[in-house]
Amino acid sequence: MCPLTLFTASLSSAAAPPVHIFRTVGRWRYLRSMRFFSTCVAVSDSFPDTQDPPPLLPPSADQQVFISLLISCKSVAQVRQVHGQVAVTGMTQNAAVANKLLYTYSQFKFMADARVLFDRMEKRDCVSWSVMIGGFAKIGDYWNCLLVFRELVRSGFRLDNYSAPFALRACRDLIGVKVGREIHTMIFKFGLRSDLFVTAALVDMYAKCGVLEEARQLFDKMSKRDLVSWTVMIAAYADSGLPSESLALFDRMKKEGVVPDKVTMVTVVFACAKLGAMHEAVAVHEYITRRGFSLDVILGTALIGMYAKCGCIGVARKMFDEMPQRNVISWSAMISAYGVHGHAGLVDEGHRFFNCVMPEYGVEPDVKHYTCMVDLLGRAGRLDEAYNLINGMKITADEGLWGAMLGACRIHGNVDLAEEAANQLLELQPRNPGYYVLLSNIYAKGGRWGDVAKVREMMTSKSLKKTPGWTWIEVDNKTHYFSIGDNTHPQSKEIYEMLHVLAKKMEIAGYVPDTNFVLHDVDEELKVGILYTHSERLAISFGLISTPPGTTIRIMKNLRVCGDCHTATKFISKITEREIIVRDVNRFHHFKDGSCSCGDYW
Numbered sequence: 001m002c003p004l005t006l007f008t009a010s011l012s013s014a015a016a017p018p019v020h021i022f023r024t025v026g027r028w029r030y031l032r033s034m035r036f037f038s039t040c041v042a043v044s045d046s047f048p049d050t051q052d053p054p055p056l057l058p059p060s061a062d063q064q065v066f067i068s069l070l071i072s073c074k075s076v077a078q079v080r081q082v083h084g085q086v087a088v089t090g091m092t093q094n095a096a097v098a099n100k101l102l103y104t105y106s107q108f109k110f111m112a113d114a115r116v117l118f119d120r121m122e123k124r125d126c127v128s129w130s131v132m133i134g135g136f137a138k139i140g141d142y143w144n145c146l147l148v149f150r151e152l153v154r155s156g157f158r159l160d161n162y163s164a165p166f167a168l169r170a171c172r173d174l175i176g177v178k179v180g181r182e183i184h185t186m187i188f189k190f191g192l193r194s195d196l197f198v199t200a201a202l203v204d205m206y207a208k209c210g211v212l213e214e215a216r217q218l219f220d221k222m223s224k225r226d227l228v229s230w231t232v233m234i235a236a237y238a239d240s241g242l243p244s245e246s247l248a249l250f251d252r253m254k255k256e257g258v259v260p261d262k263v264t265m266v267t268v269v270f271a272c273a274k275l276g277a278m279h280e281a282v283a284v285h286e287y288i289t290r291r292g293f294s295l296d297v298i299l300g301t302a303l304i305g306m307y308a309k310c311g312c313i314g315v316a317r318k319m320f321d322e323m324p325q326r327n328v329i330s331w332s333a334m335i336s337a338y339g340v341h342g343h344a345g346l347v348d349e350g351h352r353f354f355n356c357v358m359p360e361y362g363v364e365p366d367v368k369h370y371t372c373m374v375d376l377l378g379r380a381g382r383l384d385e386a387y388n389l390i391n392g393m394k395i396t397a398d399e400g401l402w403g404a405m406l407g408a409c410r411i412h413g414n415v416d417l418a419e420e421a422a423n424q425l426l427e428l429q430p431r432n433p434g435y436y437v438l439l440s441n442i443y444a445k446g447g448r449w450g451d452v453a454k455v456r457e458m459m460t461s462k463s464l465k466k467t468p469g470w471t472w473i474e475v476d477n478k479t480h481y482f483s484i485g486d487n488t489h490p491q492s493k494e495i496y497e498m499l500h501v502l503a504k505k506m507e508i509a510g511y512v513p514d515t516n517f518v519l520h521d522v523d524e525e526l527k528v529g530i531l532y533t534h535s536e537r538l539a540i541s542f543g544l545i546s547t548p549p550g551t552t553i554r555i556m557k558n559l560r561v562c563g564d565c566h567t568a569t570k571f572i573s574k575i576t577e578r579e580i581i582v583r584d585v586n587r588f589h590h591f592k593d594g595s596c597s598c599g600d601y602w
Contacts, residue, residue: 066097076108083117092121099127106135111144124155130162142170146179159190165201177209196222200229207236225256231264238271244479246271247280262293266302273306276556276583279477281310295323301330308337311554311581311588340587343379343598350376371401378408383417399428406435410442418442433464471535471557475546482538484530491542498541499532506571514564536565540572540580552579560584570594 105114136145171180206215409418543553574594
């Protein structure tokens with residue numbers, strides 16, 4: 001078959017013509033150019049109207065025309081047609097045309113085609129490398145992004161402020177801080193450390209990889225900080241559990257005259273939600289209103305979450321009702337808000353919904369569905385049923401599912417199943433101290449102090465530390481923090497006097513301390529003393545002496561609320577006639593008149 005016929009036939013397929021055709025056609029390209037053009041047009045007429053291929057041009061087409069053709073392409077099939085023409089006319093050796101081809105393939109996310117073209121280019125410039133590195137990064141193929149970046153470095157080309165940020169983005173999303181540091185070194189070598197875009201990408205990489213100190217050092221040294229840099233740093237502190245730092249940085253940003261956009265405000269709202277401080281939430285909301293930000297789906301949903309996590313479910317609902325538009329995420333946020341503010345424990349209802357997911361809605365249950373069901377069954381004490389559900393799964397259990405199982409075992413004191421769940425978790429996350437602590441607590445509750453010691457030795461050998469428990473309360477726009485047995489507060493004397501008064505009234509009302517929640521091998525009297533100085537009670541006592549009678553007390557805790565403190569708070573709400581709202585790591589507890597919104601089911 002004639003090489004020209006082979007080439008024109010290849011135009012009617014979606015696949016790029018084979019390379020050997022291009023090589024053979026090279027010998028024909030100066031022959032019968034008008035006949036070639038006519039044949040190509042005839043082939044193009046056979047395409048469906050929806051393809052709308054760009055007009056094919058004779059081999060004499062110049063650089064600008066090919067670039068214009070590529071700009072007009074509406075599908076990858078059209079790009080491949082133009083690619084064929086470029087190859088026939090020998091224009092693949094034209095850097096501008098070849099780079100435009102690379103870029104157009106990357107725009108359509110066909111990086112495999114781009115890579116083939118790139119590998120066959122005899123000459124590459126900085127644009128060629130940048131397009132490939134950026135193209136792989138944009139489709140989330142970070143390994144290939146870094147491989148091409150490595151080839152760039154080895155080829156002797158200088159780094160620029162386009163390729164380096166994309167490589168750092170790949171390190172960020174792969175949590176590859178080691179490679180990121182190596183790229184940082186190259187950036188110094190090539191004199192890019194003063195470039196705004198490169199430095200911002202470095203800050204972003206270190207921040208998302210959890211290396212906050214290095215991120216902050218780079219941020220503070222920037223000669224000029226744009227809005228993106230500020231937003232990245234604010235988000236990094238919030239993601240790392242330091243919302244106070246986020247809000248402090250936001251205040252500094254405003255003082256330096258940087259005007260936030262909606263993305264920044266969503267990040268700040270998220271930080272407020274993490275902190276749970278009502279006065280900060282109100283201040284941020286007022287700022288949003290003052291600046292005239294529209295309450296769209298994203299910002300409105302963020303505000304719903306913020307107020308819900310500050311303990312104001314009523315205001316969260318008001319925000320929901322005022323949103324001009326709502327989507328499934330908005331509805332889910334509001335439903336979730338109600339969920340964490342009260343849990344009915346409707347196990348049978350949960351079973352019914354779980355069992356109808358596939359037959360009625362055609363949705364195959366994934367690990368998240370199973371996790372919800374295990375959590376529901378486990379909290380209800382149906383541990384064997386939850387464990388059998390896990391064993392009958394056709395999918396692999398993840399950290400969240402085994403975590404739900406372990407938490408349920410802690411509530412109900414099932415040591416054997418707890419050991420199984422903990423072993424699975426420690427295989428998945430061997431350096432998560434929370435799981436060691438949870439297993440240790442279960443052993444302690446069962447009086448197995450030898451096993452407690454073994455778990456603590458394991459933590460010590462791995463240099464893991466338990467997260468200290470804190471409770472904080474907001475009074476007069478100031479946040480006060482308490483730890484167990486804390487006596488550092490300026491009003492400690494008054495706080496402990498209130499604790500003493502409460503203890504007597506609670507005893508009269510029928511409260512009996514549950515010393516099973518003291519996870520130390522000490523005598524009963526000392527255990528009772530430890531219970532009375534838990535951080536939750538210190539914060540509540542401070543709230544009682546610092547706020548007017550009848551007002552609601554809101555406290556936040558970074559860990560799960562202690563079971564005995566949960567019981568004690570019900571008594572305190574009754575004898576003081578106060579509503580007490582407690583936000584712990586799992587949910588909100590609304591204590592009023594001696595009962596809790598969770599129905600003792602949390």
